[in-house]
Amino acid sequence: MAIIKKVEASLSRVPLNNVTSLSSRVVTNREYVLVKVTDDTGNSGIGFCYAGHRCGQLVQRAVIDLLAPVVLGQNSLRTTGLWTEMYREGLLHGRTGSVMRALSCIDIALWDLNARNVGLPLYQYMGADALDRVPAYASGGYYVEGKTPADLAGEVSDYVKAGFKAVKIKVGKFGVAEEAARVAAAREAIGPNIPLMLDANNAWTDLRTAEAHCKAYEPYHPEWIEEPFLPDDIDNHARLGRLTSIPIATGEIEAGRWRMKDLMDRDVISILQHDACVCGGITEWRRITDTAASYGITTNPHWFHDVHIHTVAASTSAQYVEFFVDSEVLNFRELIDTQLTFENGDVLLPQTPGLGFNFDEGQVEKYAAFEAGVSSVWDTAEA
Numbered sequence: 001m002a003i004i005k006k007v008e009a010s011l012s013r014v015p016l017n018n019v020t021s022l023s024s025r026v027v028t029n030r031e032y033v034l035v036k037v038t039d040d041t042g043n044s045g046i047g048f049c050y051a052g053h054r055c056g057q058l059v060q061r062a063v064i065d066l067l068a069p070v071v072l073g074q075n076s077l078r079t080t081g082l083w084t085e086m087y088r089e090g091l092l093h094g095r096t097g098s099v100m101r102a103l104s105c106i107d108i109a110l111w112d113l114n115a116r117n118v119g120l121p122l123y124q125y126m127g128a129d130a131l132d133r134v135p136a137y138a139s140g141g142y143y144v145e146g147k148t149p150a151d152l153a154g155e156v157s158d159y160v161k162a163g164f165k166a167v168k169i170k171v172g173k174f175g176v177a178e179e180a181a182r183v184a185a186a187r188e189a190i191g192p193n194i195p196l197m198l199d200a201n202n203a204w205t206d207l208r209t210a211e212a213h214c215k216a217y218e219p220y221h222p223e224w225i226e227e228p229f230l231p232d233d234i235d236n237h238a239r240l241g242r243l244t245s246i247p248i249a250t251g252e253i254e255a256g257r258w259r260m261k262d263l264m265d266r267d268v269i270s271i272l273q274h275d276a277c278v279c280g281g282i283t284e285w286r287r288i289t290d291t292a293a294s295y296g297i298t299t300n301p302h303w304f305h306d307v308h309i310h311t312v313a314a315s316t317s318a319q320y321v322e323f324f325v326d327s328e329v330l331n332f333r334e335l336i337d338t339q340l341t342f343e344n345g346d347v348l349l350p351q352t353p354g355l356g357f358n359f360d361e362g363q364v365e366k367y368a369a370f371e372a373g374v375s376s377v378w379d380t381a382e383a
């Protein structure tokens with residue numbers, strides 16, 4: 001028996017070393033909500049999510065005030081049951097977005113706690129496919145002031161020299177010609193045989209512009225075009241998919257198995273990118289992945305390699321882990337005590353229990369963002 005006695009949540013605000021952009025946003029800092037769930041033996045599991053560049057306390061409050069009361073006093077092994085009870089508790093506040101991110105944090109912490117309690121790495125506790133390594137693609141190619149196509153070419157070339165066998169860059173900030181020049185430079189730098197993924201981050205609002213971009217990119221054989229439109233603009237994803245030979249990918253901001261099934265039913269996508277820290281935790285990530293597999297859709301989870309290395313290793317239909325080699329873009333690594341290592345294009349699976357890392361408490365204290373009503377680094381709810 002492992003009865004949940006305490007739920008804690010901390011909000012971290014970590015500045016980026018350099019102001020960085022994607023097509024539709026400029027990023028100067030990132031907020032993360034960190035969660036610890038502790039049982040009656042004193043063992044803890046951890047969960048976390050990205051909470052945007054401001055107002056991450058929305059997630060923190062949902063963890064402590066809305067969802068912690070649902071799980072406190074319950075057996076941590078009831079992951080499926082607690083998922084449903086948390087989801088029902090949050091129905092009126094949001095079935096996607098901050099409340100679902102809060103649910104995701106707690107669900108991941110429960111899986112981590114349960115795996116640690118039996119002494120197994122999380123992917124083994126989930127029922128592994130891979131046991132030692134999983135394929136990764138290097139994610140980068142962001143926009144930084146003064147960065148030229150030649151600089152971009154140097155960046156992606158460095159990923160390939162480091163052993164990565166697939167690379168992703170951003171597109172969609174500038175006009176067709178300028179973007180096509182960037183894609184061309186990246187393709188030339190990595191050669192014809194390395195898959196090149198393109199991420200538009202909801203860049204376009206009309207079909208003609210999206211089509212013009214995709215047509216200009218087609219000669220460089222992209223592996224996929226990611227998030228061409230806002231996530232709710234589902235029909236235009238499908239229309240674009242009929243106009244370009246580039247496979248359509250999306251799903252990183254979407255949540256819940258029902259909304260994901262709607263995407264699949266409408267024949268919109270070839271690659272689904274649901275994120276365990278967004279879509280409803282590990283419990284929901286697995287359901288969505290298995291449904292996608294039955295539609296012949298490949299899963300390529302978005303963002304946090306630290307959790308997705310486990311989910312990808314425990315799935316036969318997930319392809320790559322998205323990997324960030326340093327803190328320049330995804331600076332969550334500033335908050336944890338152990339970093340994953342990569343070798344010859346693969347990320348090596350941790351052999352320690354649970355997720356395989358802990359929060360670095362000194363760093364959590366350093367980057368803690370105190371919001372109204374919160375007076376300590378860790379806001380706490382106890383049974």
Ligand SMILES: [Mg+2]
Binds near residue numbers: 201226
């Ligand atoms: Mg993306």
